[in-house]
Each structure stands twice: as C-alpha cells, then as structure tokens.
Amino acid sequence: MSDVAKMAGVTTMTVSRALRTPEALSPYTLEKVTEALRETGFVPNYAARSLVSQRSQIVVALFPTIMNSVFSGTIEVLSRQLSEQGYNLLLGETSFDVTVEEKLLRGFMGWRPAALILVGSVHTEASRHMLDSSGAPVVELWNIPKEPYDVAVGLSNHDAAFEMTMALHGWGYRRIAFMNLHYPQNDRSVDRRAGYRAAMQELGIEVTLEMEIDVPFGMERSGAIVRDLVKAQPRIDALFCASDTLAVGALLGAVRAGIRVPDDLAIAGFGDVELASTVVPALTTVRVPRAEIGREAARIVMERLNGTYDGPSVIDCGFGIIRRESA
Amino acid sequence: MSDVAKMAGVTTMTVSRALRTPEALSPYTLEKVTEALRETGFVPNYAARSLVSQRSQIVVALFPTIMNSVFSGTIEVLSRQLSEQGYNLLLGETSFDVTVEEKLLRGFMGWRPAALILVGSVHTEASRHMLDSSGAPVVELWNIPKEPYDVAVGLSNHDAAFEMTMALHGWGYRRIAFMNLHYPQNDRSVDRRAGYRAAMQELGIEVTLEMEIDVPFGMERSGAIVRDLVKAQPRIDALFCASDTLAVGALLGAVRAGIRVPDDLAIAGFGDVELASTVVPALTTVRVPRAEIGREAARIVMERLNGTYDGPSVIDCGFGIIRRESA
DNA sequence: AGTCAATATGTGAACGATAACAAGTCAGAA
DNA sequence: TTCTGACTTGTTATCGTTCACATATTGACT
Numbered sequence: 001m002s003d004v005a006k007m008a009g010v011t012t013m014t015v016s017r018a019l020r021t022p023e024a025l026s027p028y029t030l031e032k033v034t035e036a037l038r039e040t041g042f043v044p045n046y047a048a049r050s051l052v053s054q055r056s057q058i059v060v061a062l063f064p065t066i067m068n069s070v071f072s073g074t075i076e077v078l079s080r081q082l083s084e085q086g087y088n089l090l091l092g093e094t095s096f097d098v099t100v101e102e103k104l105l106r107g108f109m110g111w112r113p114a115a116l117i118l119v120g121s122v123h124t125e126a127s128r129h130m131l132d133s134s135g136a137p138v139v140e141l142w143n144i145p146k147e148p149y150d151v152a153v154g155l156s157n158h159d160a161a162f163e164m165t166m167a168l169h170g171w172g173y174r175r176i177a178f179m180n181l182h183y184p185q186n187d188r189s190v191d192r193r194a195g196y197r198a199a200m201q202e203l204g205i206e207v208t209l210e211m212e213i214d215v216p217f218g219m220e221r222s223g224a225i226v227r228d229l230v231k232a233q234p235r236i237d238a239l240f241c242a243s244d245t246l247a248v249g250a251l252l253g254a255v256r257a258g259i260r261v262p263d264d265l266a267i268a269g270f271g272d273v274e275l276a277s278t279v280v281p282a283l284t285t286v287r288v289p290r291a292e293i294g295r296e297a298a299r300i301v302m303e304r305l306n307g308t309y310d311g312p313s314v315i316d317c318g319f320g321i322i323r324r325e326s327a
Numbered sequence: 328m329s330d331v332a333k334m335a336g337v338t339t340m341t342v343s344r345a346l347r348t349p350e351a352l353s354p355y356t357l358e359k360v361t362e363a364l365r366e367t368g369f370v371p372n373y374a375a376r377s378l379v380s381q382r383s384q385i386v387v388a389l390f391p392t393i394m395n396s397v398f399s400g401t402i403e404v405l406s407r408q409l410s411e412q413g414y415n416l417l418l419g420e421t422s423f424d425v426t427v428e429e430k431l432l433r434g435f436m437g438w439r440p441a442a443l444i445l446v447g448s449v450h451t452e453a454s455r456h457m458l459d460s461s462g463a464p465v466v467e468l469w470n471i472p473k474e475p476y477d478v479a480v481g482l483s484n485h486d487a488a489f490e491m492t493m494a495l496h497g498w499g500y501r502r503i504a505f506m507n508l509h510y511p512q513n514d515r516s517v518d519r520r521a522g523y524r525a526a527m528q529e530l531g532i533e534v535t536l537e538m539e540i541d542v543p544f545g546m547e548r549s550g551a552i553v554r555d556l557v558k559a560q561p562r563i564d565a566l567f568c569a570s571d572t573l574a575v576g577a578l579l580g581a582v583r584a585g586i587r588v589p590d591d592l593a594i595a596g597f598g599d600v601e602l603a604s605t606v607v608p609a610l611t612t613v614r615v616p617r618a619e620i621g622r623e624a625a626r627i628v629m630e631r632l633n634g635t636y637d638g639p640s641v642i643d644c645g646f647g648i649i650r651r652e653s654a
Numbered sequence: 655a656g657t658c659a660a661t662a663t664g665t666g667a668a669c670g671a672t673a674a675c676a677a678g679t680c681a682g683a684a
Numbered sequence: 685t686t687c688t689g690a691c692t693t694g695t696t697a698t699c700g701t702t703c704a705c706a707t708a709t710t711g712a713c714t
Contacts, residue, residue, distance in 0.1 A: 001700065011664055016702065026662060041456065046437040047383060048700035051374040052669045066406075067399045076394050079420055083434065091418045093406050107410060110373040133368065248605070255607045275602065278575070280582045328670065338694055343672060353692060375670035379699050 001042065008036035019044060050112060057087050059301060060108045061117040064096040064186075068245065069273045070290055071119075074141065077294030078117065085302055087114065094119075096183050102127045109134060115301040120187050121145035121152065137304035139297045143188055144314050151304070153296045153315045157188045160286045160319040161195030164240060164268055167321050169203050173238035173266050175211070176200065177229060179222075179250065180242040182214035192242045192270065211236065215246065222246060223253025230254075230265050237266060238327060244271035247283055251326060255280075266327035272320075281325035289317040328369065335363035346371060377439060384414050386628060387435045388444040391423040391513075395572065396600045397617055398446070401468065404621030405444065412629055414441065421446075423510050429454045436461060442628040447514050448472035448479065464631035466624045470515055471641050478631070480623045480642045484515045487613045487646040488522030491567060491595055494648050496530050500565035500593050502538070503527065504556060506549075506577065507569040509541035519569045519597065538563065542573065549573060550580025557581075557592050564593060565654060571598035574610055578653060582607075593654035599647075608652035616644040 005012045010033060017024050018033040025033070036042075050056035059082055063071045079089045090111065092104040102124045105116075109130050115137045123131075131138050131149065138150040143157055168176050178196045183189050193212070200207050210232055213225060229236055241247035247269030254261050261267055261281055269276060269285035276283040296315055303309035332339045337360060344351050345360040352360070363369075377383035386409055390398045406416045417438065419431040429451045432443075436457050442464045450458075458465050458476060465477040470484055495503050505523045510516050520539070527534050537559055540552060556563055568574035574596030581588050588594055588608050596603060596612035603610040623642055630636035 012701075013665080013703095014663060017663085020702090024662075029662080041460065043433070043436045043457070045378070045439065045700050047374040047377040047439065048669090049437075049702075050669095051372070051378055051671085051700080052702045054669075056374060065403070066393060067396055067403050069394055069396075072394045072399055076392070076420055079393075079418060083419065083431065086434070088417055088435065088438070090415055091406060092410065092415075093403055104410065106370070107413070108415065109370045110376075111415070112372065112374065129368065130370070248602075252605050252607050275575075278579050279606075280579050339671075340695080341693060344693085347672090351692075356692080372670050375699090376672075377699095378670080378701090379672045381699070 001044070004033070004036045004040050004042050007040065008032040054112070055114055056112050058090050058111045058113045059087050059115045059117065060090045060092070060105075060111070060113040062092045062094050062101055062104055063119055064094050066091070066093055069275075070244070070271045070288060073290040074294040074297075077291050078298050081295065081298035082301070085298075087301075096186055098122055098124050098127070098185055102130075105130050112136075114305055115139070117141065117297055117301070121148060122185055122187050123149070137301060139300055141293055141297060143191060144316050145187070148313050151300055151309075151311075151313050151315070153293050153300065153317060155288060155293075155317050155319045157191035158195040158198070160270070160288075161192040161240075161242070162199045163195075163319075163321055164270070164286050165196050165199035166203070167323070168238045168240060168266065168268060168327060169199070169205075171266070171323075171327060173327070174205060175234060175236045176205070176238040176240055177211040177213060177236045178207075178240050178242070179213040179215060179225070179246055181216075181246065189242060196240060222249035223256055226250050226253045226259065226265065227257050230259055238262075238268070239265055240268045240270075242270050244269040244273045244276050244283065244285055247285065247326075248275055248279055251279060251281070251283060262325070262327050268327045272322055276322075277324065284324045284327035285322050287320035287322050289319070292317050328371070331360070331363045331367050331369050334367065335359040381439070382441055383439050385417050385438045385440045386414050386442045386444065387417045387419070387432075387438070387440040389419045389421050389428055389431055390446055391421050393418070393420055396602075397571070397598045397615060400617040401621040401624075404618050405625050408622060408625035409628070412625075414628075423513055425449055425451050425454070425512050429457075432457055439463075441632055442466070444468065444624055444628070448475060449512055449514050450476070464628060466627055468620055468624060470518060471643050472514075475640050478627055478636075478638075478640050478642070480620050480627065480644060482615060482620075482644050482646045484518035485522035485525070487597070487615075488519040488567075488569070489526045490522075490646075490648055491597070491613050492523050492526035493530070494650070495565050495567060495593065495595060495654060496526070496532075498593070498650075498654060500654070501532060502561060502563045503532070503565040503567055504538040504540060504563045505534075505567050505569070506540040506542060506552070506573055508543075508573065516569060523567060549576035550583055553577050553580045553586060553592065554584050557586055565589075565595070566592055567595045567597075569597050571596040571600045571603050571610065571612055574612065574653075575602055575606055578606060578608070578610060589652070589654050595654045599649055603649075604651065611651045611654035612649050614647035614649050616646070619644050 001012050001015055005015045015033055022030055066072050082089055094101040105127050117139045119141050121140045140152040142154040144154050145152055247267055251267045259265055269283050272285045272287040276285050328339050328342055332342045342360055349357055393399050409416055421428040432454050444466045446468045448467045467479040469481040471481050472479055574594055578594045586592055596610050599612045599614040603612050
C-alpha cells in the first residue's frame with residue numbers, strides 16, 4: 001500500500017480512504033490514487049484490515065452436508081448474496097453431528113467472523129459459549145425453534161409433516177408409513193416424525209412398529225425396504241419419506257421391483273428437489289423454500305451488521321404440499 | 328493472549344509456543360499455559376497470525392457450481408481433508424464464467440490464501456496475473472491440460488468421450504447423437520465434444536447437424552428434445568450426454584414419453600452421480616473419480632505447502648466406462 | 655479583514671500475533 | 685573449576701491497515 005501511496009504522492013491513509021470512502025476525497029486525488037491502484041495491481045490485505053478494525057468480512061456457514069441439493073441450493077444463494085456485499089463465505093460440513101459442529105466452530109472463531117449461519121438449533125454447550133463470546137449475529141436455518149439462539153429462518157417441520165400426512169389421508173390413503181434417516185440430534189428429523197405421529201393420532205390410525213422405518217443412509221438400499229413394505233399385513237398403502245432423496249430411492253426401487261406407484265403404494269417426499277418433478281412418476285412432496293431461506297438469511301445477516309434489523313427473531317418461510325403423480 | 332500469559336505467569340511468546348510448538352516447552356510450563364488456555368477459552372486471532380507470518384491458513388476453492396453432486400462430492404472431500412490439517416476452505420461459485428472467476432479471485436486474494444484450487448485451465452489474463460503474484464500453489468481440477476498453470480488433477484475428458492462413443496458403437500449403436508450444455512469457455516465441455524467427434528470420424532460415421540445438440544440448461548426440457556430426436560430421419564439410435572444431469576433428464580423424459588430405453592434410444596451420461604445407478608433404467612455412464620480428485624488435490628496442496636511435493640505436474644486420475652441398462 | 659465551518663489530507667499509535675535474536679539455566683566434559 | 689552447548693524463556697521489532705485526532709486549505713458570512 002505504501003507503494004501505491006508513493007506513486008500517487010499521498011500517504012497510505014489517503015489510499016485507504018480511496019478504497020473505502022472515495023467520496024471523502026477530492027476528485028483530483030482520487031483520480032491519482034485510482035490510477036496508481038490500477039498500475040500496481042494492489043490487493044488490500046484483509047488480515048491487517050480485520051486486525052485493526054476488529055472484525056472480518058467473513059461469514060461462517062456450517063451445513064450438515066453439501067452433497068444434497070436442498071442444502072447446496074441454499075449455500076449457493078447465500079454465497080452469491082454475501083459476495084455481492086463484499087463478504088466471503090467460510091464453509092464447514094458437520095455431517096449432522098453437533099460435536100463436529102463444535103470442532104469446526106472452534107477452528108473458525110479465530111477468524112472473528114462477522115456473522116455465523118448454522119443449521120438447526122441444537123448445539124453443544126461449548127458451541128453456545130463460543131457464539132456468546134463472539135458477539136456476532138447468528139442465524140439458525142431450517143426450522144422455527146421456540147427459543148432461537150438469535151434469529152432463526154425456516155419452516156415448521158412438524159406442521160409440514162402433519163399437513164402431508166393429513167393430505168395423504170385426504171387422498172384416500174389410510175395405512176401411512178413413515179421413513180426417516182434416524183438422527184436423534186437432528187431436530188428437523190425429530191420434528192417431522194412428531195408431525196407425522198400427531199397427524200396419525202388425530203386421524204385415529206394406529207402407528208404400528210413396521211410403519212416407522214429408520215434407515216441408515218441414502219437412496220441405495222430403499223428398494224429392498226419397499227419390497228418388504230408392500231408385503232406387510234395389514235397392507236400399507238402409502239409411504240411418507242422425511243426427505244426427497246429417500247423418497248426418490250424408494251420410488252425408483254418400487255418401479256424396479258414392479259410395484260405400481262401410486263396404485264400399489266403411494267410415495268411422498270420432503271424437500272422438492274429438482275429431481276422430484278423429473279422422476280417418473282413425478283414425486284408428491286413438501287416444497288421447502290430453500291432459495292428463500294438463503295436469501296432471508298443473507299438479508300438478515302447484512303441488516304444485523306448494519307444495525308438496521310428490527311424484524312422478528314423467528315421467520316417462518318412456510319412450505320407447500322405439492323401433489324404430483326406418486327400419491 | 329496477554330490475559331492467558333498473565334494467568335500462567337509467562338509471556339505471550341510462551342503462550343504462542345504452547346499453541347504451535349508445545350514440544351519446545353518444559354512440561355511444567357506447558358501444563359500451566361494449557362490450564363490458563365482452557366480457563367480463559369482463548370481463541371487465537373488468525374488475522375494477526377497471518378499478518379505477521381505473511382500467509383494464512385485459508386485455501387480458496389472456486390467451483391463452477393455447487394448444486395451438482397459431481398462437484399459437491401469433490402468439495403466435501405476437499406473441505407474435510409483440509410480442515411483436518413487446520414486449513415479452512417473459502418468457497419466461491421463462478422457459474423462457469425471466467426470473468427466471474429476473476430472477480431471472485433480479486434475479492435479472495437486479499438486473504439493471501441495459502442493455496443488456490445480452480446476448476447479447468449481456462450482463466451482470464453488478469454486471473455493469471457493475480458495467481459502469479461500470489462506465489463501460492465495452484466491446483467487445477469477436472470482435466471489434464473498440456474500446460475497446467477502449476478499442478479493439475481483430473482481426467483482426459485477427450486479420451487473419456489472418445490471411449491464412450493466407441494463403446495456405444497461396440498454395443499451396436501450407429502447413429503450416435505451428442506448432447507451438451509454449450510459453454511465455449513468450458514474446456515471440459517469442449518474436450519468432450521472433441522472426443523465424440525474424433526471417435527465418430529474414426530468410425531467413419533458422419534455427424535449431421537441434428538446430431539449435435541446444444542441445450543441451454545438443466546434437465547427440465549430434455550423431454551421435448553428427446554421426443555424430437557427419435558423422430559429424426561435417418562433414425563438416431565443413441566444419445567450421449569456430456570453430463571449425467573442432462574442424461575437423467577433425457578432418460579426420464581424418454582420414459583415419460585413412452586420411448587423405450589435402450590430399445591428405441593440408448594442413452595449414456597458422463598459423471599456417474601449416485602442417481603445414475605438408481606434411475607430406471609440405470610444409466611450407462613462415464614465414471615469420474617470425483618472423491619479421488621478431491622483427495623489428490625488436498626494432498627498436493629498440503630505437500631506443496633510443506634515443500635515436500637515432487638510428483639508430476641499433471642495427475643491423471645483416469646475414468647471408467649460403466650455399462651448399465653440404458654445402453 | 656477576521657472568524658467560522660466545512661472539506662481534505664496527514665500523523666502516530668494501535669490491533670494481536672510471531673520472527674529473530676538474546677539471555678538465562680543447567681548438566682556434563684575437559 | 686571452568687567451559688560448552690542444549691534447552692527454555694524473554695525482548696523487541698514488525699506485519700499492513702485503520703482509528704482518532706491534528707493540521708492545512710478553502711470559501712462564505714459577518
């Protein structure tokens with residue numbers, strides 16, 4: 001920077017101002033500095049900048065996984081919006097594990113992030129402590145907790161699962177099974193199951209053991225599971241999966257096994273990923289406003305940093321029941 | 328840090344050493360400092376650290392998109408490996424546009440990244456200049472250029488497309504069409520097309536205009552395109568798509584339109600995403616070693632930073648032709 | 655002409671850590 | 685006993701930028 005200053009015949013302070021508050025300089029000086037800036041190809045040192053200003057232009061975002069178009073859609077929007085505002089996204093992947101979240105958080109706090117974005121509202125004691133002492137705004141995504149840590153943006157996973165279950169009932173299905181990746185730490189997963197159970201109870205349909213299926217991972221093995229399912233007595237006529245990945249796996253597994261969807265077994269998902277509308281038969285699912293969640297999160301972060309935010313501490317982006325061919 | 332030092336009755340230098348080179352301290356002092364560290368919940372300031380040491384623990388990675396399991400698989404591996412080594416991943420999304428890449432790069436260079444990871448080997452003049460002056464190792468992913476900027480890890484897109492085209496011919500298909508997202512900036516896209524053309528030429532099959540299809544985006548509209556395709560005269564019997572996303576779109580579009588795959592039209596993809604083996608019929612495709620690319624990239628970055636790397640400047644991770652049901 | 659406010663630029667300290675070097679301690683060898 | 689070198693800890697300067705304040709310049713108003 002002193003090179004630039006020398007070339008323009010000013011001090012570093014003036015160069016610094018040219019970079020951040022150009023309107024505070026006389027047109028003539030600004031011109032000279034801009035020229036020198038261009039000529040030297042100067043790149044400001046953010047480390048020095050954040051050291052002295054006591055805050056960085058870094059926003060930390062921790063997601064359970066990025067290999068899932070539900071989350072990556074949100075990440076993409078977030079990253080784009082933040083970089084438009086001059087902020088950079090430091091990304092971590094927690095694998096749905098709050099202790100990994102804590103470990104990553106510990107590693108990231110050293111950057112003195114301007115803001116943090118987390119998924120869910122279950123965090124370890126130590127994580128909360130780090131968030132406390134950082135003083136930075138924290139946005140929790142993907143559900144609407146009763147007591148957000150700071151601000152939360154999401155949807156009611158409970159209500160969405162409840163509504164979908166009721167909708168399946170409304171379409172004539174009775175023995176509705178529920179399939180889930182079982183993560184007890186995962187509040188979204190827990191809420192969806194609770195919503196399903198609440199609906200079944202309200203409908204007066206007993207949930208037997210074989211109607212709640214916990215699967216270990218992904219879409220690969222769903223075929224076998226679905227084949228067992230249709231053989232159950234009394235007959236199960238619908239399968240509600242807590243994620244689209246699971247639902248597509250089940251659906252394609254069914255097709256492959258010659259099970260007619262929805263005639264032999266209706267299938268519903270959760271997420272409305274792009275694939276959901278493309279598969280044959282197209283998947284009935286819960287639409288999750290993933291782009292909107294990212295947009296809102298970015299907006300709130302920016303407004304919190306400017307001190308202009310005065311919205312509610314919980315923002316419900318809602319959801320939609322999308323009926324397609326599979327149910 | 329001075330708090331910690333005071334509490335432990337030492338200087339900040341000793342605390343700094345406890346953090347980075349604990350073996351250089353006496354067990355007694357280390358114990359005291361560790362205790363103080365724990366008690367205060369001290370978090371080192373990375374900005375100060377990188378300012379004085381002239382290099383950060385940040386690795387910048389720029390990907391065309393993250394909403395694609397091919398790339399997100401690599402990102403996930405990368406992020407995990409780097410954070411194990413104490414490095415953090417600053418992620419950017421270029422939208423397949425080298426000028427966006429340049430803009431992001433300009434914004435990121437201020438962090439004085441320890442290393443940079445880019446996709447492809449086409450970059451703007453200004454980008455190259457920034458890379459030059461950074462002095463950091465640069466790893467280019469996803470293809471194997473003749474003249475890598477520094478080190479490249481990938482596969483021969485040309486050869487892979489060539490082999491797949493030959494394989495389709497070997498399986499009895501003759502009039503093989505090629506579908507592509509047209510990005511002239513994208514060397515992977517260009518290489519795959521060239522590989523296809525080279526194979527067709529070697530096979531002595533004329534590539535007519537309607538056999539090279541450029542589509543604007545994604546999987547949504549592929550259905551209509553496929554329907555037109557099978558009506559073409561003389562008949563087209565196979566469709567090779569330059570990405571799995573495209574191929575799955577085409578395949579499901581075909582299924583929906585009642586076109587039998589592979590009897591009426593064979594379909595092949597490129598990427599071997601998880602979905603490829605799940606769709607019905609399962610997709611014949613080119614396996615891309617996406618996890619391996621991420622792992623190798625992380626390894627090379629680390630070895631370059633330690634100064635221990637002495638491997639080749641181009642690493643070919645190879646590819647595989649995976650025959651499934653669709654061709 | 656003299657005062658004042660507004661505008662434009664400069665000065666010096668500070669941010670929190672580490673590099674390079676200095677200095678103290680101690681055991682064992684000459 | 686004295687010297688040597690290994691080991692441990694401390695001292696000082698420094699990284700590149702911005703903050704808070706000081707100073708210079710200008711024009712307008714009394």
